[in-house]
Amino acid sequence: MSEKKIYIRKPKKEFAKKIYKLVEDTKILDLNSEYLYLLQTTHFKESCSIALCEENIVGFVSGYRLPNKPDTLFVWQVAIDENFRGMGLAAKLIANTLKRKINSDIKYIHTTVSPSNKSSIKMFTKLAKYLKTEIKSKQFFEKEDFVDQHEEENLYEIGPIKRKGEK
Ligand SMILES: CC(C)(COP(=O)(O)OP(=O)(O)OC[C@H]1O[C@@H](n2cnc3c(N)ncnc32)[C@H](O)[C@@H]1OP(=O)(O)O)[C@@H](O)C(=O)NCCC(=O)NCCS
Numbered sequence: 001m002s003e004k005k006i007y008i009r010k011p012k013k014e015f016a017k018k019i020y021k022l023v024e025d026t027k028i029l030d031l032n033s034e035y036l037y038l039l040q041t042t043h044f045k046e047s048c049s050i051a052l053c054e055e056n057i058v059g060f061v062s063g064y065r066l067p068n069k070p071d072t073l074f075v076w077q078v079a080i081d082e083n084f085r086g087m088g089l090a091a092k093l094i095a096n097t098l099k100r101k102i103n104s105d106i107k108y109i110h111t112t113v114s115p116s117n118k119s120s121i122k123m124f125t126k127l128a129k130y131l132k133t134e135i136k137s138k139q140f141f142e143k144e145d146f147v148d149q150h151e152e153e154n155l156y157e158i159g160p161i162k163r164k165g166e167k
Contacts, residue, residue: 006089007052008096011041011060015050018057023079028117032077046102047073049093051084058084061093066110072159073097075111078120085119091127098161108159112140114151121156128158 011019016037024031040048040062051059058081066072078090098106109127113120128135140155 004053006058006084008059008093009050009052010045010100011048011050012045013038013041015057016041019050019060019079022057022060022081023077025081026079029077029079046100047097049097051080051089051093053084056081059089059093061090061097063094063097065106069108071105072108072110073103073106075109078111078123088126090123091130094127095130104163107161107163108157109161110158111156112153113137113156114153116151124156124158131158131161133159133161 016034019037019041020031020034023029023037044062044064047063047065049059049061050057060077060079062076062078063073064076066074075094078093080089094109097103098109111124113124125135135156135158137154137156139152141153143150143152
């Protein structure tokens with residue numbers, strides 16, 4: 001575990017290449033095109049966060065608002081450098097995204113997780129607890145929905161989240 005200071009920021013286009021590498025290094029996430037990470041660091045930067053430690057990107061959370069339900073942040077990919085796992089960094093990145101003024105109306109978080117990814121399920125369960133709200137899961141994407149061999153992805157719904165000023 002590192003003692004160095006970690007900064008959480010909105011991503012910039014200049015970081016897209018390092019994000020691509022971080023996702024690739026997890027070895028378990030689907031690696032998307034470089035172009036996708038460029039879009040996430042430009043068009044979708046308000047709903048994404050990175051963790052910086054010196055010059056390195058040690059964490060990335062990508063997300064977007066559901067087009068037909070804009071009060072819901074869909075968390076797409078979460079990647080934490082293996083030397084920085086187990087420190088609650090992923091949840092901090094998501095909480096930081098929620099704290100932005102532009103995201104003050106977000107009431108729900110949705111995400112998909114494969115049943116074998118116990119670390120991710122634990123992380124989202126702890127996040128729901130931190131946000132003092134519920135988490136529930138249901139079937140979403142089946143194995144047959146993918147071209148190549150791929151585990152199913154269950155949908156996790158977190159919320160409602162009480163926002164500033166709400167009782
Ligand atoms: C899943 C992941 C995002 C969690 O991020 P994180 O910041 O480490 O999350 P947390 O610190 O809350 O730890 C969550 C759980 O991970 C497990 N964990 C702890 N240290 C770990 C380590 N060094 N390596 C792997 N898992 C670890 C623990 O079970 C922990 O839960 P616990 O503290 O209640 O026992 C991160 O492990 C990761 O990037 N994994 C590879 C990519 C991935 O699976 N992304 C999610 C896809 S949906």
